[in-house]
Amino acid sequence: MSxxxxxxxxxxxxxxxxxxxxxxxxxxxxxxxxxxxxxxxxQANLAMSLAKRLKQKPRDIAQQIVDRLEVSEICEPPEIAxxxxxxxxxxxxxxxxxxxxxxxxDRLGIDPTETPQTTVVDFSSPNIAKEMHVxxxxxxxxxxxxxxxxxxxxxxxxxxxHVGDWGTQFGMLITYLREAYPDALTQPDALDIGDLxxxxxxxxxxxxxxxxxxxxxxxxxxxxxxxxxxxxxxWELLCDQSRREFQKIYDRLDVQLQERGESFYNExxxxxxxxxxxxxxxxxxxxxxxxxxEGYKNKEGNPQPLIVQKSDGGYNYATTDxxxxxxxxxxxxxxxxxxxxxxxxxxxxDQVFQVARRAGWIPEGVEATHVPFGLxxxxxxxxxxxxxxxxxxxxxxxxxxVRRARADLEKxxxxxxxxxxxxxxxxxxxxxxxxxxxxxxxxxxxTSNYIFSYDKMLxxxxxxxxxxxxxxxxxxxxxxxxxxxxENLGEVSMSLQEExxxxxxxxLLSLSEILDEVxxxxxxxRLCQYLFELSQKFNQFYDKxxxxxxxxxxxxxxLVLCDLSARTLKLGLSLLGIEVLERM
RNA sequence: GGGACUGUGGCUCAGAAGGAUAGAGCAAGCGCCUCCUAAGCGCUAGGUCGCGGGUUCGAAUCCCGCCAGUCCCGCCA
Numbered sequence: 001m002s003x004x005x006x007x008x009x010x011x012x013x014x015x016x017x018x019x020x021x022x023x024x025x026x027x028x029x030x031x032x033x034x035x036x037x038x039x040x041x042x043q044a045n046l047a048m049s050l051a052k053r054l055k056q057k058p059r060d061i062a063q064q065i066v067d068r069l070e071v072s073e074i075c076e077p078p079e080i081a082x083x084x085x086x087x088x089x090x091x092x093x094x095x096x097x098x099x100x101x102x103x104x105x106d107r108l109g110i111d112p113t114e115t116p117q118t119t120v121v122d123f124s125s126p127n128i129a130k131e132m133h134v135x136x137x138x139x140x141x142x143x144x145x146x147x148x149x150x151x152x153x154x155x156x157x158x159x160x161x162h163v164g165d166w167g168t169q170f171g172m173l174i175t176y177l178r179e180a181y182p183d184a185l186t187q188p189d190a191l192d193i194g195d196l197x198x199x200x201x202x203x204x205x206x207x208x209x210x211x212x213x214x215x216x217x218x219x220x221x222x223x224x225x226x227x228x229x230x231x232x233x234x235w236e237l238l239c240d241q242s243r244r245e246f247q248k249i250y251d252r253l254d255v256q257l258q259e260r261g262e263s264f265y266n267e268x269x270x271x272x273x274x275x276x277x278x279x280x281x282x283x284x285x286x287x288x289x290x291x292x293x294e295g296y297k298n299k300e301g302n303p304q305p306l307i308v309q310k311s312d313g314g315y316n317y318a319t320t321d322x323x324x325x326x327x328x329x330x331x332x333x334x335x336x337x338x339x340x341x342x343x344x345x346x347x348x349x350d351q352v353f354q355v356a357r358r359a360g361w362i363p364e365g366v367e368a369t370h371v372p373f374g375l376x377x378x379x380x381x382x383x384x385x386x387x388x389x390x391x392x393x394x395x396x397x398x399x400x401x402v403r404r405a406r407a408d409l410e411k412x413x414x415x416x417x418x419x420x421x422x423x424x425x426x427x428x429x430x431x432x433x434x435x436x437x438x439x440x441x442x443x444x445x446x447t448s449n450y451i452f453s454y455d456k457m458l459x460x461x462x463x464x465x466x467x468x469x470x471x472x473x474x475x476x477x478x479x480x481x482x483x484x485x486x487e488n489l490g491e492v493s494m495s496l497q498e499e500x501x502x503x504x505x506x507x508l509l510s511l512s513e514i515l516d517e518v519x520x521x522x523x524x525x526r527l528c529q530y531l532f533e534l535s536q537k538f539n540q541f542y543d544k545x546x547x548x549x550x551x552x553x554x555x556x557x558x559l560v561l562c563d564l565s566a567r568t569l570k571l572g573l574s575l576l577g578i579e580v581l582e583r584m
Numbered sequence: 585g586g587g588a589c590u591g592u593g594g595c596u597c598a599g600a601a602g603g604a605u606a607g608a609g610c611a612a613g614c615g616c617c618u619c620c621u622a623a624g625c626g627c628u629a630g631g632u633c634g635c636g637g638g639u640u641c642g643a644a645u646c647c648c649g650c651c652a653g654u655c656c657c658g659c660c661a
Contacts, residue, residue: 028601036604045603048641058641082604083641127661164661262661288659298657299585310659317661346588347656374589375654412623444597448590449654456596460623462609463597470623478620529598532608543616543625562620584623 001101001109003512005031005042007074008088012044015068020054033510039081040089041506047084058084095505096494102508103492103560108567110512112154113519120158120328121147123340124250124257127164128242129173129200131193132249132394134384135342138373138450141441141577143340144255145524146371148575153519158258158332162324163246165239165261167317169200171221174234175213176203185234193245196238221314225266249394253434254577265323269315272323273308279359287311291355306351321352325368326361336367338522343372343447371522374449376441384452402433404454409584428584432458432466435578439465442576443528463532465578468569471535472580474542475566478559482548486563495557500541507537508564511572524576531572538565 012029030045047062054061062084069078069086076089102109123143126132132140143159151157174185176199183190184199191199206213223231243259250257273289276282281291283305290305298304308319328334339349349370356362378384386392406429413420440457444450460466479486496502507530514530517523547558570580 030601030603032603034604035607039604043603048603051641085604167661169661286658290658295587296657297586301585304586305658307659312659314659316659320661342655343589344655350588372589381653416621445599448597451596453596456610459610464609466623467609470621474621474624481620525598529608536608539624540626542620546619548620583621 001098001105001111001512003516004074004090004098004509005513008042008044008071011069011071011074012046012065014070015065016046018068019064020050024050034087039085040076040079040087042088042090044086044088047080047086051084062086090506092496092502095502095509096496098509099494099505099560099564100492102564103489108511108564108571110152110515112152116154116156117335118156118158118333119150119336119338120160120332120334121150121338121340122160122162122324123147124255125162125164125341126242126246127169128239128261129169129196130242131197132246133391134376134394134397134452135391137376137394137397137437138441138446139340139342140250140253140255141438142371142373142446142524144253144577145438145442145527145575146338146340146522147256148577149515149518149524149527152571152575153515155336155519158328158334159256160328161257161259161261163242163259163261166263166266166320168217168221168314169204170224170235170238171217171219172203172207173200173238174224174231175217175220176206177234185237188237189241191241193241196241249398252398253438254579262317262320265320265327268323268327269319272319272326273315276308276355276359281355281358282308291358293351293354294358295354296351306355308355318348318352318355321348322356322359322361325352325356329361329363329366335365336369338369338371340371340373343374346370346372369522371446373446377449377451379451379453381451398434398437401437401454401458402429404458405429405433405436408458424583428581431579431581432469432584435465435469435573438576438578439468439528442524443532445523445525463528466584468531468535468573469581469584471538472566472569472573473582473584474538475562476582478547478562484559486559486566489556489559489563492556492560493553494560495553497554498545500537500544501558501561504534504537504541504561504565507534508561508568511568515575527572527575531569531576534565534568534572538562538569541565 008031009029013025013027016024016027016029027046027050030049031042032045034040034043047058047065050061051058059080062080066078066080066086071078071088073091074094075091079087081087098109121143123146124136124140126136147157147159177184180199180202181191184196207217220231224235273282276291277289282289283292284290285305288307288311289309290307292303292305296304306318307316308322309315325337328337341349353362353368356368362368376384384392406425409425409429409432413425436457440452441450443463457464458466460470478484496505511530514526518527541561545558547555547562550558573580
């Protein structure tokens, strides 16, 4: 079952070739949804764009296409309007048949792609020995949603957590702990993760002030890199403790990730530089090995380098990223590598991709993409901080969302005189709280900054998770009230009668176009928009069209619309990493 | 100095391979529960799409210039 625009595209292609010859084959019919129901459901805008090429009037072109367009099974007779728009209105019988197919499919009529791609999604990426904070929120949530959409799309997805588990900071931390709290380096969990963060800060201060400490820290890094047993063990202890701490957050958010940190690429770094040298891309400048970039100038107007090896022989993160990109393409077989990293890194990725491309590490047909996102800001428009100016821990942020969801739920239960079990309350508060945080983030176009507001995300009205969850709950209400088993509705025959039914049906049938779009553009907010509109359209239908009291065959037909709405919501939300509730 | 991103009703945002009168939500005002949970639905009001040029049948969308905000630019990651 292909999407409706896809079906129409084929028809247009035939009509076009028929009317104007083979050379027009494959011309995009420029199909778009209409913005006004009086123009039908879809419009094709190609006649205007062909006017110059064919040296004919757009309306005449449109007429010739329409004369040869065989869409009578899908649409009412096409109409030509305005300067040459071809307007198409879907037929009732066609919609009914499509809905029946959708009903009978466990993927809601959406086939997996015929050309699956191996795709690496690099996201989350916290730093070892630090706690996850707001900064990791967007990458984790957006990355997970993108991975889920691509998985459903049929791609072979590798979810990689490129954790910061290497580099000078470990020399610093281990050196500091050795003098301040040696137990932490030999015994698991001797320190709380929060204390570790505090020690890290102190270590950083010492490092910046004390040259002797600096020297020792550098030596520790060298020891670590050369595999000194004691240092290595201390490092592993720290990594392990952090890892378990991260996992708690991932479990709460239901995020699957494979850890492959910076250290994984460590031993490949000399080879990376060597290969760049062999290709003549490396120039030594002030003792550092550099690749000079095309299209970048420094403050003095001279070409700007990407440093691949520091003058002290060490490597920095550009080299690690080059090694990672190369490994992912060569060894993992990635055809697409997607980096879900904040927008501030845009230049860095652009530079790394440029060097990798010049080195021939990104072959034809392989795509490396930075998927940028903006900052999380407080309601004052500044970077989100606690009242005392501290960075907000992700754990606290999630706790607070759940706490507020719970308080709101309890207030309503009291007002409505409802009695619910503690288990029910806890589960609803948890799902509502976490899904609100996720949805608020995902529903914005990720490229802009985003203003974080508990009040807005938890609101029961508007484009929020609770509003969508409620639409799903309403269907479950019908099912309980009427003792309906949606999985066994028997022989269904659709019958669309009222306007809200048509509107809902058409929206349901456009899911696959949206998912294709999200898979290619990597913009989860498009899916959110779709689901929000679906909820609105379902609520309008629910308001105007009684279901359980309707006469057959209308009753079953409406039950199918309910079922499809619920299943679409559930699927769509699951692709955003959001669970649904039976009652709330 | 160079570069990237952002600028759309009071507020938060959709809409960018050009398409018909620019869409939502919140907040405001007014309606709708003998009927599947009103956590809902309907109506009203609110916009020089930052500013100025250009391209064209047509521009929020493409090009150029300017203004404002955020961020990045050789040895941190």
